[in-house]
């Protein structure tokens with residue numbers, strides 16, 4: 261958004277980010293898990309519920325979100341998948357003109373800088389049509405430079421299961437592939453590095469303030485016009501005035517939170533907290549859904565393919581990565597293999613309802629303490645002796661909600677009620693997904709290298725026998741986890757949809773000059789990882805703004821106050837990254853990483 265809007269020289273753009281500058285440690289693909297629960301994570305947690313996360317500490321699942329320049333794209337796993345055409349055709353059919361697949365495809369292509377465009381084609385024997393990829397955008401997409409033997413075996417195992425191998429960023433979905441990622445030459449490429457950094461110090465009309473914590477949007481209660489933002493920076497409460505628009509892109513948890521703090525949301529909830537209601541919108545914080553999965557389905561690898569190595573070798577790999585951006589650190593291990601399958605509950609014959617994600621694991625650690633292992637999963641993805649098979653619920657029926665924390669509504673985390681597995685249909689789909697996952701783990705490909713499914717019962721489900729439906733239903737309730745793709749809390753929809761928060765041009769209902777543009781607007785989650793769709797939404801959203809203001813011009817109703825940035829702000833721009841600015845610091849990363857980040 262910041263990049264696209266500051267293309268217009270006559271506009272001033274102020275980007276406020278609560279988190280710090282992007283640390284260099286986030287660059288390293290294999291370190292992705294250790295960014296969770298660090299200084300650059302909001303560290304949200306779900307509220308205890310009967311149907312999910314029961315074995316987790318205090319019955320709460322962790323829900324990481326990036327609190328850093330680049331947001332969650334700086335801590336995610338970089339998988340580049342867009343979803344199926346039907347996902348977007350569904351959005352359009354729900355009353356959102358302009359959002360069908362044919363209409364959003366150009367916006368996917370606009371950002372894309374595919375560095376393997378011809379390889380993608382070759383890899384899949386010429387099945388990839390060039391119309392589905394582009395290489396002129398800012399956002400680099402590539403194969404990681406490194407694939408270990410388990411990664412390649414996993415693809416073979418899916419083939420043995422009868423899945424076709426092809427590029428799943430073309431319209432077809434059911435099958436498997438070696439994924440491309442949002443990285444450039446083996447280094448993470450966040451939205452910050454792709455879109456903000458290249459123009460940040462080049463364009464005078466773009467100002468970026470990190471560590472600026474937005475507390476509310478300023479709205480005239482009479483005219484219901486948004487005219488600015490209030491935020492805390494350097495322990496001072498500051499107001500920035502907007503001449504044209506305020507754009508909220510605080511993500512699926514904090515966008516609804518900031519709306520509610522600004523008097524926009526379910527009337528009763530706001531009144532309970534003595535917040536003056538500016539606009540009653542019952543959908544704010546509702547429609548929360550996610551790509552849920554489980555722990556506890558694991559393949560133990562034999563010495564033939566386990567990648568665990570001595571510390572000396574790890575150090576060599578790190579030095580090698582620093583020098584070359586190659587080797588085990590330059591990838592996310594077996595997570596590079598994706599597959600989409602359908603269960604018998606999916607009525608559309610061409611549509612996937614389960615995705616499989618294959619996570620590097622340490623079998624001994626996991627079975628000695630599955631909870632702590634999940635929370636403290638800081639080992640690089642490159643070294644493992646187990647593969648966790650995660651069947652992912654792509655089209656969940658259950659819907660949860662988010663509301664303000666009554667004791668600390670402004671600076672405390674909002675309350676997250678995910679409602680995972682409340683709907684029986686979700687449980688049944690997951691059960692089938694687990695059974696397909698077991699077949700995958702038992703393929704000849706894995707048997708031939710001495711790998712096998714671990715049939716140990718996890719502690720909270722030890723009253724059941726591994727392999728029974730009862731056991732797996734128990735696993736769902738106790739060892740729930742997620743791919744961390746929550747969406748939907750500021751739903752886009754037509755006016756007649758009582759849960760809609762924004763219209764199809766992403767304008768907040770009932771409020772002038774205020775849009776929400778992030779993953780929270782997705783009415784239904786795409787059946788794929790959500791980052792690529794979020795960037796598409798930002799591309800499309802910025803065009804809405806350009807079209808509106810280029811047609812209407814600016815009518816500054818705020819007189820002298822109407823500056824896009826409060827110029828009285830005594831702000832000194834930081835041009836340095838706070839962490840790991842030298843090669844040396846990366847080389848000693850194991851020693852220093854935890855002290856500096858966590």
Ligand SMILES: Cc1cc2nc3c(=O)[nH]c(=O)nc-3n(C[C@H](O)[C@H](O)[C@H](O)COP(=O)(O)OP(=O)(O)OC[C@H]3O[C@@H](n4cnc5c(N)ncnc54)[C@H](O)[C@@H]3O)c2cc1C
Nearest residue numbers: 278331332336337338339474510511514778779789790791
């Ligand atoms: C561990 C993990 C792995 C993932 N892996 C993948 C993957 O491989 N592929 C994929 O496609 N998707 C993945 N995702 C999901 C994907 O990254 C997100 O869906 C996407 O980044 C969401 O973008 P967003 O703009 O909606 O929100 P965010 O990226 O979260 O951006 C919101 C921004 O607003 C800031 N903010 C919030 N509140 C305030 C405030 N009060 N004041 C100022 N600033 C504020 C935040 O700090 C943040 O920078 C993953 C997510 C996680 C957590």
